Amino acid sequence: MSDFPPLTIPPLPANAPPTDERFTENDFHARMAAASFNDVWRLLEKKNRTPTEIDQMIHQAHASRMHWQYVGDPVNWVVGEWQISRVYTTLRRAEPAVWHARRAVELAHEHKVVGFYLASTYEGMARALRLYPNEQTQAEAWLAKAKILLGMLDNEEEKKVLTADIETNAAPVGES
Numbered sequence: 001m002s003d004f005p006p007l008t009i010p011p012l013p014a015n016a017p018p019t020d021e022r023f024t025e026n027d028f029h030a031r032m033a034a035a036s037f038n039d040v041w042r043l044l045e046k047k048n049r050t051p052t053e054i055d056q057m058i059h060q061a062h063a064s065r066m067h068w069q070y071v072g073d074p075v076n077w078v079v080g081e082w083q084i085s086r087v088y089t090t091l092r093r094a095e096p097a098v099w100h101a102r103r104a105v106e107l108a109h110e111h112k113v114v115g116f117y118l119a120s121t122y123e124g125m126a127r128a129l130r131l132y133p134n135e136q137t138q139a140e141a142w143l144a145k146a147k148i149l150l151g152m153l154d155n156e157e158e159k160k161v162l163t164a165d166i167e168t169n170a171a172p173v174g175e176s
Contacts, residue, residue: 025070026070026071029067029068029070029071030067030071030072032063032064032067033063033064033065033067033068033071033072033076033080034064036060036061036063036064036067037060037061037064037079037080037083039056039060040057040060040061040064040083040087043056043057043060044057044086044087044090054091057087058087058088058091061080061083061084061087062084064080064083065077065080065081065083065084068080074107074108074110074111074113075113075117077107077111078104078107078108078111078113078117078121079104079117079120081100081101081103081104081107081121082100082101082104082120082121082124084096084100085097085098085099085100085101085103085104085124085125085127085128086124086127088100088128089101089124089127089128089130089131092131093131094128094131094132097127097128097131098125098128098129098131098132100128101121101124101125101127101128101129102125104120104121104124104125105121105122105125108121115149115152115153115158116149116153116155116158116161116162118149119145119146119149119150119153119162120146120162120165122142122143122145122146122149123142123143123146123162123165123166123169125139125142126139126140126141126142126143126146126169127139127165127169129142130169139169143166143169146162146166147166150162150163150166
């Protein structure tokens with residue numbers, strides 16, 4: 001039994017929109033998933049994150065993935081796992097980075113996600129494995145798979161994004 005009192009939901013303000021204009025639960029999940037995902041990118045790109053921002057980045061990456069579980073499709077789930085892995089790789093936390101990179105690959109294979117998104121999971125696995133000094137050969141194997149799929153892409157924007165990720169994946173994390 002919890003020592004905390006039960007939480008109560010406060011009443012809506014008098015000026016709240018009529019019921020038919022409120023968000024549905026799915027609207028809420030979709031908006032939270034996208035907002036969290038985008039804020040993670042803002043934090044990933046920031047040079048000097050505070051400990052609070054690091055916590056926020058980790059929590060929002062997981063929150064985005066969780067919200068997509070309710071309203072997204074397999075591509076959203078794959079991208080969510082990929083982003084969580086990228087967060088942990090950036091923070092040099094090898095075990096969760098590899099865990100979530102593996103989940104991204106597994107989900108992509110399970111749901112037959114192909115092309116750019118599959119290639120990105122392979123690049124993400126290579127990037128995460130680079131955190132382990134004894135896994136450089138495996139990292140290179142995953143990166144080679146990503147490069148093969150890169151050569152099969154038609155969309156120029158996808159090629160540009162994946163090429164940039166592959167180019168920054170050429171050396172162990174922290175040495176590029």
